[in-house]
Amino acid sequence: MQSLIDHARSFHQQVATHRGLRSPLRPDHTPQAIFVSCSDARVVPSLLTGSTPGDLFELRTAGNVIPPYRVGRLTAEAATLEYAVVVLGVRDLIVCGHTRCGAVRARTSGGALRHAPTTRFWLLHTHRWRGIRAQEQEDPGRPHLIAQLDKLRRYPWVARRLADGTLRLHGWFYDVETGAVWRYRPDTGAFVPL
Numbered sequence: 001m002q003s004l005i006d007h008a009r010s011f012h013q014q015v016a017t018h019r020g021l022r023s024p025l026r027p028d029h030t031p032q033a034i035f036v037s038c039s040d041a042r043v044v045p046s047l048l049t050g051s052t053p054g055d056l057f058e059l060r061t062a063g064n065v066i067p068p069y070r071v072g073r074l075t076a077e078a079a080t081l082e083y084a085v086v087v088l089g090v091r092d093l094i095v096c097g098h099t100r101c102g103a104v105r106a107r108t109s110g111g112a113l114r115h116a117p118t119t120r121f122w123l124l125h126t127h128r129w130r131g132i133r134a135q136e137q138e139d140p141g142r143p144h145l146i147a148q149l150d151k152l153r154r155y156p157w158v159a160r161r162l163a164d165g166t167l168r169l170h171g172w173f174y175d176v177e178t179g180a181v182w183r184y185r186p187d188t189g190a191f192v193p194l
């Protein structure tokens with residue numbers, strides 16, 4: 001923890017040193033994309049995309065779970081997505097799952113998370129887990145990712161912008177051991193190298 005504090009304390013000095021050359025900070029807020037990913041500490045969106053401050057609007061949840069859209073139901077995920085898509089007008093929506101996801105594995109293994117009832121309830125009620133069937137030896141995070149994409153398409157403002165061609169939806173799957181990124185092809189149902 002101390003290294004994190006030390007870095008935060010001195011960060012402004014690094015910014016001042018680089019100002020005028022290639023400042024890492026930007027005053028405007030016009031992100032290219034919203035990046036939805038798991039809260040897992042091994043998944044670092046800026047690292048794998050090479051993005052800098054201002055590029056990505058991030059939404060991170062345990063297991064990169066997106067709740068189903070319900071009229072009148074307030075969730076942090078719905079509000080964050082709406083802000084990115086409607087207010088900021090991002091043109092790309094990336095959902096990035098990953099290998100060895102603790103939330104996905106805990107839920108799909110059955111009987112787990114009894115000591116974490118909030119997490120268990122969240123995963124139970126935001127996912128049609130019974131409909132998810134991973135192929136043998138396939139990481140369950142992949143069909144889980146596809147389920148999140150399906151739910152996102154039902155958010156009305158996402159659906160509208162997908163329909164008029166002003167928003168693109170991407171499904172990525174990141175290998176936390178190799179750094180490889182795969183993308184989901186809805187037309188074939190396959191994951192191919194990005």
Ligand SMILES: [Zn+2]
Pocket residue numbers: 038039040062063064098100101102103104
């Ligand atoms: Zn995860």
